[in-house]
Amino acid sequence: MSDDIFERVKKVVVDQLTVEPSEVLPESSLQDDLQADSLDLVELMIGMEEEFDVKIDDEAAQSIKTVQDAVDFISRNAS
Amino acid sequence: MRTDVPRRCAVTGIGLVTPVGTGLEKAWGNIVAGRGGVGPVTCFDASGLKTRIAAEVKDFDPLDYMDRKTDKRLATFIKYAVAASRMAVADAGLEITNDLAPLCACSMGCGLGGLKMMEDSHSVIMEGRADRISPFFIPMMIGNMSAGQVAIELGLTGPNYLCATACAAGTHAIGLGFELVRDHGMEAAVCGGTESVITPLAIAGFNAIKALSTRNDDPGRASRPFDRDRDGFVVGEGAGILVLEEWSRAKARGARIYAEILGYGASCDAFHITAPRDDGGGAALSMAAALRDASARGIRPSDIGYINAHGTSTDLNDQMETLAVKTVFGDLATGIPVSSTKSMTGHLLGAAGGVEAAFTALAIRDGILPPTVNLENPDPACDLDYVPNVARKKALRAAMSNSFGFGGTNGSVILGAPDAW
Numbered sequence A: 001m002s003d004d005i006f007e008r009v010k011k012v013v014v015d016q017l018t019v020e021p022s023e024v025l026p027e028s029s030l031q032d033d034l035q036a037d038s039l040d041l042v043e044l045m046i047g048m049e050e051e052f053d054v055k056i057d058d059e060a061a062q063s064i065k066t067v068q069d070a071v072d073f074i075s076r077n078a079s
Numbered sequence B: 001m002r003t004d005v006p007r008r009c010a011v012t013g014i015g016l017v018t019p020v021g022t023g024l025e026k027a028w029g030n031i032v033a034g035r036g037g038v039g040p041v042t043c044f045d046a047s048g049l050k051t052r053i054a055a056e057v058k059d060f061d062p063l064d065y066m067d068r069k070t071d072k073r074l075a076t077f078i079k080y081a082v083a084a085s086r087m088a089v090a091d092a093g094l095e096i097t098n099d100l101a102p103l104c105a106c107s108m109g110c111g112l113g114g115l116k117m118m119e120d121s122h123s124v125i126m127e128g129r130a131d132r133i134s135p136f137f138i139p140m141m142i143g144n145m146s147a148g149q150v151a152i153e154l155g156l157t158g159p160n161y162l163c164a165t166a167c168a169a170g171t172h173a174i175g176l177g178f179e180l181v182r183d184h185g186m187e188a189a190v191c192g193g194t195e196s197v198i199t200p201l202a203i204a205g206f207n208a209i210k211a212l213s214t215r216n217d218d219p220g221r222a223s224r225p226f227d228r229d230r231d232g233f234v235v236g237e238g239a240g241i242l243v244l245e246e247w248s249r250a251k252a253r254g255a256r257i258y259a260e261i262l263g264y265g266a267s268c269d270a271f272h273i274t275a276p277r278d279d280g281g282g283a284a285l286s287m288a289a290a291l292r293d294a295s296a297r298g299i300r301p302s303d304i305g306y307i308n309a310h311g312t313s314t315d316l317n318d319q320m321e322t323l324a325v326k327t328v329f330g331d332l333a334t335g336i337p338v339s340s341t342k343s344m345t346g347h348l349l350g351a352a353g354g355v356e357a358a359f360t361a362l363a364i365r366d367g368i369l370p371p372t373v374n375l376e377n378p379d380p381a382c383d384l385d386y387v388p389n390v391a392r393k394k395a396l397r398a399a400m401s402n403s404f405g406f407g408g409t410n411g412s413v414i415l416g417a418p419d420a421w
Helices: A002-017 A038-052 A058-063 A067-077 B024-033 B068-073 B076-092 B115-126 B137-141 B145-154 B166-183 B200-208 B247-252 B281-295 B315-335 B349-366
Strands: B009-018 B104-109 B160-163 B188-195 B238-246 B259-268 B304-308 B398-405 B409-416
Touching: A002 A038, A002 A067, A038 A058, A038 A067, A058 A067, B009 B024, B009 B076, B009 B166, B009 B247, B009 B349, B024 B349, B076 B145, B076 B188, B076 B238, B104 B145, B104 B166, B104 B349, B115 B137, B115 B200, B145 B160, B145 B188, B160 B166, B166 B188, B166 B238, B166 B259, B166 B349, B166 B398, B166 B409, B188 B349, B238 B247, B238 B349, B259 B281, B259 B349, B281 B315, B281 B398, B281 B409, B304 B315, B304 B349, B315 B398, B349 B398, B349 B409
Parallel strands: B104 B160, B104 B188, B304 B398
Antiparallel strands: B009 B238, B009 B259, B188 B238, B259 B409, B398 B409
16 A cells, blocks of 8 residues: 555655656655755646645645655545 | 956857747747747637737746746746746856855846736636635736846846846847946856747737737738738747856857857837837947947947837837837938847847847847748838848847836847957
């Protein structure tokens, strides 16, 4: 289940941040490793909301620092 | 900044993205050959519109000028500005050092900005999805992001401006760059115009003003400035960027100089939101102001050997511009070749002045006047020498380029052969 979520998160990250799939690891920091700026992060959260049909409020978005954080959030909240 | 010697301004680099080609020599080669870039609209389904033709850029790959991530974050008009600016700076061989960067201005012209992003995002919000508006919506829409992104890419930390003066924007941006170099101590300026609004809203909007040609079944002959059967302009897109440099600096580094900018003038009709004064009074003021500015360098009206006209192919513009040339140049007018390269490129709106100043500089470099194509039956009210249909050889010491925009805003720039003045 969480492997499947990781692969789907990875695809959103690759599309939204224009990075190579091989760069996207669970521990990758969105800002430090994947070079996302504040605008990219907003776009990324919108992309994940659409992919998983979840609502990521600002507070939750602030707490998502790594790819694994995103996977964990989706695992807890996606229907 | 030395004040004892009058500062002068050299054109040392040119970058072009146009419907007749990307890159200086390709675009200019097509212009000299009289080959146009107007065709059916292909970038969206235009079947519901009165006008279904445009002059699209066909050979542009943004990844030649930026990485994939930058490409994804920029609107097309900004990509054109970045590409043409990179070309122009490379063409100039200008190295933007840390010392030079704060003395490098960037002034862009753009009429409408990221209209496509506006249209797409509006559809999203009308579907009740306000929380799905992209964080890149505002940065893609605002026109000055063209100048902002060029500065980011090239490291230009001097003054950074957008002229949003409709179809005069490109000429105003070059005039502003010229004044920043000549009068305000800048060592260089990257300046010109960019536009990309071949979109449903833009075409429908210009159709509503009755400004566009509807010659859908014969696109190659749709843009026909000064011709009796013209029926409006054709929307084009692209960017035309010049690198301007303070003359003595350009000379000292051995830069190739295409032309010198000798004078700049601007005016306003103060008359109507879209229609020009029918006597061309505002346009004449602009040309006269440029001549007055250039007179300090010894230029007289009789020195102007060519005018790159605004020449949109609308009924009103071409007549009033003809009158304006006569007002300013009097008996000289019939002896001055006046051509409209919009007959080939279509009307690049805010980019027009940038592209046309570049063509004017190249006309000076090569001693070749670009033609006005599709001029088959001249309008009796348009009785100047429009260089009909075929380019012509003529050595030039000085030439003028005109742009006029909605809001009655006008601009004229005078370029001269290097070392002729």
